[in-house]
Amino acid sequence: xxDKGWEPVIGLEIHAQLATQSKxxxxxxxxxxxxxxxxxxxxxxxxPGVLPVLNREAVRMAVRFGLAIEARVSxxxxxxxxxYFYPDLPKGYQISQYELPIVAAGHTEITLEDGGTKxxxxxxxxxxxxxxxxxxxxxxxMSGIDLNxxxxxxxxxxxxxxxxxxxxxxxxxxxxxxxxxxLGICDGNMQEGSFRCDANVSVRKTGEARxxxxxxxxxxxSFRFVERAICHEIERQIALLEAGGTVVLETRLYDPxxxxxxxxxxxxxxxxxxxxxxxxxxxxxxxxxxxxAQRADLPELPDAKRQRFxxxxxxxxxxxxxxxxxxxxxxxxxxxxxxxxxxxKPCANWVMVEVLGxxxxxxxxxxQCPISPTMLGGLVRRITDGTISGKIxxxxxxxxxQGEGDADAVIEARGLKQISDEGAIxxxxxxxxxxxxxxxxxxxxxxxxxxxxxxGHVMKKSRGKANPQRLNALLRERLGAx
Amino acid sequence: xxxxxxxxxxxxxxxxxxxxxxxxxxxxxxxxGILDLVDQMNRVDTTxxxxxxxxxxxxxxxxxxxVTETDRREAFQAxxxxxxxxxxxxxxxxx
Numbered sequence: 313x314x315d316k317g318w319e320p321v322i323g324l325e326i327h328a329q330l331a332t333q334s335k336x337x338x339x340x341x342x343x344x345x346x347x348x349x350x351x352x353x354x355x356x357x358x359x360p361g362v363l364p365v366l367n368r369e370a371v372r373m374a375v376r377f378g379l380a381i382e383a384r385v386s387x388x389x390x391x392x393x394x395x396y397f398y399p400d401l402p403k404g405y406q407i408s409q410y411e412l413p414i415v416a417a418g419h420t421e422i423t424l425e426d427g428g429t430k431x432x433x434x435x436x437x438x439x440x441x442x443x444x445x446x447x448x449x450x451x452x453x454m455s456g457i458d459l460n461x462x463x464x465x466x467x468x469x470x471x472x473x474x475x476x477x478x479x480x481x482x483x484x485x486x487x488x489x490x491x492x493x494x495l496g497i498c499d500g501n502m503q504e505g506s507f508r509c510d511a512n513v514s515v516r517k518t519g520e521a522r523x524x525x526x527x528x529x530x531x532x533x534s535f536r537f538v539e540r541a542i543c544h545e546i547e548r549q550i551a552l553l554e555a556g557g558t559v560v561l562e563t564r565l566y567d568p569x570x571x572x573x574x575x576x577x578x579x580x581x582x583x584x585x586x587x588x589x590x591x592x593x594x595x596x597x598x599x600x601x602x603x604x605a606q607r608a609d610l611p612e613l614p615d616a617k618r619q620r621f622x623x624x625x626x627x628x629x630x631x632x633x634x635x636x637x638x639x640x641x642x643x644x645x646x647x648x649x650x651x652x653x654x655x656x657k658p659c660a661n662w663v664m665v666e667v668l669g670x671x672x673x674x675x676x677x678x679x680q681c682p683i684s685p686t687m688l689g690g691l692v693r694r695i696t697d698g699t700i701s702g703k704i705x706x707x708x709x710x711x712x713x714q715g716e717g718d719a720d721a722v723i724e725a726r727g728l729k730q731i732s733d734e735g736a737i738x739x740x741x742x743x744x745x746x747x748x749x750x751x752x753x754x755x756x757x758x759x760x761x762x763x764x765x766x767x768g769h770v771m772k773k774s775r776g777k778a779n780p781q782r783l784n785a786l787l788r789e790r791l792g793a794x
Numbered sequence: 795x796x797x798x799x800x801x802x803x804x805x806x807x808x809x810x811x812x813x814x815x816x817x818x819x820x821x822x823x824x825x826x827g828i829l830d831l832v833d834q835m836n837r838v839d840t841t842x843x844x845x846x847x848x849x850x851x852x853x854x855x856x857x858x859x860x861v862t863e864t865d866r867r868e869a870f871q872a873x874x875x876x877x878x879x880x881x882x883x884x885x886x887x888x889x
Contacts, residue, residue: 332859339862348880349871353863357870369859397810399884446887456881584808597853 320546323473328498329506336465337364352459358403370465373497383418391593394585400444410587413438433472478542508533513545525559541566625656651689691719732779744769797825
């Protein structure tokens with residue numbers, strides 16, 4: 313993307329909270345929403361004499377991620393102290409990884425708006441502990457500190473500066489979001505802060521090889537904010553440079569209410585972290601067996617699943633991408649196809665339009681869908697075998713959604729079985745033709761559009777149950793014969 | 795001296811240490827001495843020797859992902875200067 317001869321260059325640092333039971337270096341629980349400081353133990357508080365002990369599950373999850381992005385998984389990695397002072401960081405340092413991260417040099421592919429793909433490099437992914445939370449509401453002029461989150465395991469995923477627009481950045485972020493959820497290593501809940509991101513943004517003249525000075529935009533906890541904040545930051549930098557100014561290397565906070573970024577105050581900023589290897593922790597060494605066991609245990613990943621959906625079910629690329637957005641949705645779809653007797657495309661349409669539409673309306677996730685894959689497949693089966701029309705099927709879908717049972721039960725209870733019997737349909741047609749002689753004459757004078765009028769009336773008389781194909785054929789036959 | 799007056803003050807600020815102005819030259823001398831020693835070690839030929847992250851020839855022990863800690867907030871907060879609504883209170887961070 314170019315804007316008045318400027319090219320944006322963006323890299324993202326994504327923090328994914330790992331879905332462990334206990335913290336990365338202590339046995340305190342990680343559950344969200346507990347009363348303040350009830351899940352902060354002596355290790356999390358940094359009390360004197362405590363020692364960190366690494367959580368095996370956090371390591372396993374980082375390795376799974378590394379394998380999924382075809383990265384180098386380090387046989388030997390080292391934890392380091394990142395030193396800065398802030399009240400929600402009780403030890404005065406965060407345990408992180410610096411020179412030897414657990415995952416290095418991976419990549420992933422994103423699908424662009426024009427249908428093309430782009431490879432995005434992932435420089436590294438490292439394990440670290442989260443800090444606590446500061447609450448700045450007024451406690452008689454003081455700040456409140458909740459350390460429940462302190463010590464929660466994070467995987468920081470750092471991309472190369474390969475992204476060239478806010479849209480690309482969001483697409484990449486969504487890709488990583490999908491990936492960590494497929495891997496089952498992060499719940500991806502952005503409201504609760506389980507998945508958040510900082511963006512490094514710079515601009516340069518189109519064609520210029522050197523990178524411009526970047527600013528880091530923090531506090532991006534929704535896909536919408538990421539796009540808006542990056543767009544805003546690109547515009548700010550271009551305006552600044554065109555007015556003869558210079559971009560300074562700084563950290564800026566995005567304020568969603570005012571839709572702007574502002575520099576962090578000096579107090580909030582500390583660029584000199586004085587990293588050094590943490591003497592409390594020995595190097596982390598992974599065996600080939602451990603890594604290979606993780607590789608063998610990887611689920612089918614989003615790209616592979618999408619390709620399979622296209623090949624196996626003959627779906628368009630768009631449908632495959634929508635259905636593979638999460639493992640749960642993809643499983644739902646495959647369950648429906650199996651129950652429908654292999655009606656791949658009709659099932660795709662029903663899932664994408666009716667199921668996703670209804671879930672969206674009620675702000676529900678696929679896991680909360682009141683209709684099971686088997687029920688949806690059963691409905692599609694009844695359309696295919698001619699028991700009901702597509703139109704009646706929508707009524708059956710609504711009834712199933714409201715808990716009236718599966719498709720066969722609803723069709724039976726509501727008497728929705730399609731009328732395919734030629735004699736019955738013909739009788740209805742004759743009635744309609746007899747009652748509307750004017751329109752019959754019009755049709756016979758060549759006014760073809762009147763056909764829809766007859767179809768409508770016969771459908772109404774059948775209460776929507778007449779088989780539309782039979783009805784059309786019979787109607788033409790009878791009108792022609794007149 | 796590799797560490798000058800300004801560097802000492804910056805390091806002190808990063809470490810949130812309050813140094814008396816008349817103590818700064820002595821710290822500059824001591825810290826420079828440490829760096830001089832590092833310089834001296836850097837002159838040793840280490841070709842073919844792997845960097846050492848820890849002096850012990852051991853690797854990290856890891857634990858299973860099991861919750862073992864219970865809520866001991868009351869005990870921990872007994873030693874805190876000020877608490878309210880379960881929170882530790884500190885001088886206001888953002889004004």
